[in-house]
Amino acid sequence: METIRMTVGQAIVRFLDNQYIEFDGKVEKFVGGVIGIFGHGVVVGLGEALAAPGHNLPFIQAKNEQGAGHVAIGYAKQNNRRKIMAVTSSIGPGALNMVTAAGTATVNHIPVLFLPGDVFADRQPDPVLQQLEVPHDATISANDAFRPVSRYFDRITRPEQIMTALIHAMSVLTDPAQGGAVTIALPQDVQGVAYDYPVELFDQRIHHIERRPPTSTQVARIVSLIKSAEKPYVICGGGVRYSEAGRALADFCKKFDIPLGETQAGKGSVPWDHPCNLSGIGVTGSLAANRLAKEADLIIGVGTRFGDFTTCSKWLFQNPKARFVSINVAPFDANKMNAEPIIADAKLTLLAMSRALGAADYKARWGDKIARAREEWAREVDSLYTQEDPMGLSQIRVIGELNDVLLPKNAIVVSGSGSIPSDMQRTWRTRVPGTYHMEYGFSCMGYEIAASLGAKLAMPERECVAIVGDGAYTMLHTELLTAVQEGRKIIVVVCDNSGFQCIDNLQHSQGIAHFGNEWRKRDPKTGLLAGEQVQVDFAKNAESWGALGLRARTVEEFRKAVRRALRAKGPVVIHARVSPKSMTHGYESWWRVGTAEVSDNPEVVRAAEEMKAELAKARKF
Incomplete structure (x- = not known):
């Protein structure tokens, strides 16, 4: 087997530079570059490899490691998760600054590769500058904080480990059902260690993102649920965007007179003026979307994880007969809200549903409610604007x-x-x-x-x-x-x-006096942050x-x-x-927060009682 001698840092750069994605027949380069801040834990290892010629991975110098992670998330999200950036830092504080960004990527199913520097694997100079020492476990470093916020985590302590680590990393980064942060911690000494790597490791590698088609029995189950429903309702989640299923969803809803509400991640997949689009749903949703959701007897989630803002803390769907079906490539998300899980691609499933329901000559029974709700909401938005x-x-x-x-x-x-x-x-x-x-x-x-x-x-x-x-x-x-x-x-x-007026609104809505959220100087008389702005x-x-x-x-x-x-x-x-408090209101939504049950403030007690009363209306799971 032909080999080439290079350091771990050089091997990482060469490997990343040769990764490609194929989706619906289109092949594109997967890794668009590296962003980060060099420090002693990375600059002479991975940094040396990036500084050398012979690759096509531009390096962007960030100013904050968390910000670097957010740049990478924005880049991957705007590319519909089919292009990524790697993010790198030194050890210690620089690495820990990226943990928040890693959590953001993982929660949103956005692929980002984090390459934080780590302490010396051979431990000879311990404690090295910025090293976190844990007396009861010498194998722990600051980078272990990435474990709960990463879909895949590895620490490279020998140069040959990087081969399988990178291959596993790519399998997670290119998996629509997983997505999120992948962290490979790189001890600073190991980054510079040389090894005879197989040349074939650096061949062009094409990762195929396959659409998972629904089975005939899955389609039959959905169609049966829809045919038995009078007022089905679609929730358009981020999976619609990433599956590029917007047109399929728009056609499906129009064909069968089914309204749709948008999540934050799904918004924009269907144009705002589509006759079935009721705009956002949930705590931050529109009056149109929330009112009709309360009547729905079948909720069809497409690519949504049913977060508490989408469901109003499981309170929104007030029809006692309401049932749920969830189309999602991620099994964990598909099973939420006690839904009938359909583990399949959104676009292919919508197209199959449309064919099957069209043969059954189905129409939802919303009558003119969708149009009237849209008209009322359009007038409200025009007034707000x-x-x-x-x-x-x-x-x-x-x-x-x-x-x-x-x-x-x-x-x-x-x-x-x-x-x-x-x-x-x-x-x-x-x-x-x-x-x-x-x-x-x-x-x-x-x-x-x-x-x-x-x-x-x-x-x-x-x-x-x-x-x-x-x-x-x-x-x-x-x-x-x-x-x-x-x-x-x-x-x-x-x-x-x-100030933080959004949280100030929440605070005041629960009976608490304005405290600690507005940008005010400390009042020398009261000692509170209640002085001049x-x-x-x-x-x-x-x-x-x-x-x-x-x-x-x-x-x-x-x-x-x-x-x-x-x-x-x-x-x-x-x-x-802008004027404080000049944002929109709740539009018949509810959100569960942990209001104090006991207080000397009667307004807080009242708010807690109201919270309990609304909680009684919410679904338990």
Whole structure:
């Protein structure tokens, strides 16, 4: 067997550079590059290999390791999980910074390869700089924190181990049913160790993503359930997007008069103006979607994991006769809500269902309720999008201006935390598939700006716009500097309402006085954070990074700023000063939170009693 002598770091680079994906007959390069921050635990090992010529893996220098992970997630998500980036760091703090991003990837089934540096395998210099020592177990390092947030974890202590580790990693990263973080911890000494690797390890490797067709008995079970239902209802999840099943779902719902509600991950797979699309469903859903969901007697989940926001903590489906069927490639998700599990590809299953139901001449019995619900909701959104705020500018008006007036219809909008995802799931009117980019499985603050850079790397020809609150911006905006460095234009719209107002709303709704969520200075008399508001100039902050900074306090100023941003060549931050509490409300939804059962505050006690009363209406499993 022919061999080639190279280090572990060099072998990793050579291997990753030769991985390809085949999906529906199209072959594409799988690994688009590496992003990270070098430190002593990685720079002379994997870093040496990346610095050398002879490969096609561009290296992007991040400014925060968590941000690097979010860039990679945004890149993979925007590529429908068929292209990835690897993320690397030094040992210790740098590695631990990536754990949050790994959790975000895994919760959302987004493939990302994490390559953190690790402590010396031979232990000779222990404790090395940044080493976490655990007296009772010398095999533990900081990187063990990746274990619960990774779909696959390995630590390379001998150079030959990297061969099987990389092959196993690829099998997980290319599996639609798994997806998520894959972590291969790389002790810094092992990265530089040489080994005679078989040349065939570095041959071009094509990973085939196969659509799993439904069996005839699976289709028969679904059709039987639908035919026995009067008011079936579809939940469009992220699996619809990744299976590219939007057209199949749109045709299916229209053909059989079945309404659909969108999850955050599924939104945009079917255009907003489709006659069966009721917009977002659940805690952050629309009035139309939530009202009809309460009447449904069969809920058909397509590519959804039935999270608590989608189901209103299992409360939303009030029809006592309601049954569930779940189409999903992931068995773990398909069995939620005590559903009839259909482990199969979304697109192929929808097409098979359509053929079988068409032969049965089936129509749902919603009558004109779908059309009337859509019309009522359209009027509500029109009103929200044009509302006048006496204080100057509301958050929902910002979203409306971006959606209906200012942005190109193929612009990619990114968000992920606070009240902005609520407003967007309810009201954003998606015209072009793949342009609504939301991370709401983990709702990770700080995802937005980094992920918008990842989306821009995936689709450089599109405008990529991060819509963030001031809390999310301050949580993690360092990759704005990376965008400047890389010459990648992203537009960041900061809706500044002086604090974590989404959580302040939740706090106050449960009877608790406003406490610790608004951005206020400490009151010297009371000792509480209840003094004057802290004023921040986000535009000036952007300018310090080298981006263009713009400001807006009125609708006209905001329109002017966005038009200026669209003409700009590089990254832009628009500081939009919006009124506190100017987001949308709950629209007949409910969410279970752990309200205190005992309190000296009668409002808290009342809220706890109301929580128990609503919990009695929710399904137990």
